[in-house]
Amino acid sequence: METNRVKQYVTVNADYMANGTICPHSVTLDGKIYRIDRIVRVDKGRTVRGWTGRTCYEVEIRGRRANLYLESERWYVEKKVG
Numbered sequence: 001m002e003t004n005r006v007k008q009y010v011t012v013n014a015d016y017m018a019n020g021t022i023c024p025h026s027v028t029l030d031g032k033i034y035r036i037d038r039i040v041r042v043d044k045g046r047t048v049r050g051w052t053g054r055t056c057y058e059v060e061i062r063g064r065r066a067n068l069y070l071e072s073e074r075w076y077v078e079k080k081v082g
Contacts (some may be wrong), residue, residue, distance in 0.1 A: 005078040012068070012075040024057060024068060029077065034061045036068075 011028040027034045040057040054071040069076050 003080050004082045007076040008079040010072055017018060022070065024059065024075075027068060027075075027077070033045070033075045036061055037063075061080055
């Protein structure tokens with residue numbers, strides 16, 4: 001069975017620091033609030049040709065890792081469908 005992924009936009013509580021750093025603290029998904037325990041890695045989405053416009057935050061929530069994306073000032077996760 002083939003699994004596709006679609007963007008599911010979410011609400012994120014984050015601090016926007018004076019130096020330009022963004023630090024997400026929690027994600028609201030399907031009406032539930034999930035606290036981000038730690039940020040594992042941040043990928044600014046740079047390629048050889050420039051910036052892709054998307055930043056990926058690899059985060060840990062309840063001991064599990066997930067990717068949280070920021071694109072054009074909107075946050076989303078990838079949801080599996082199919």
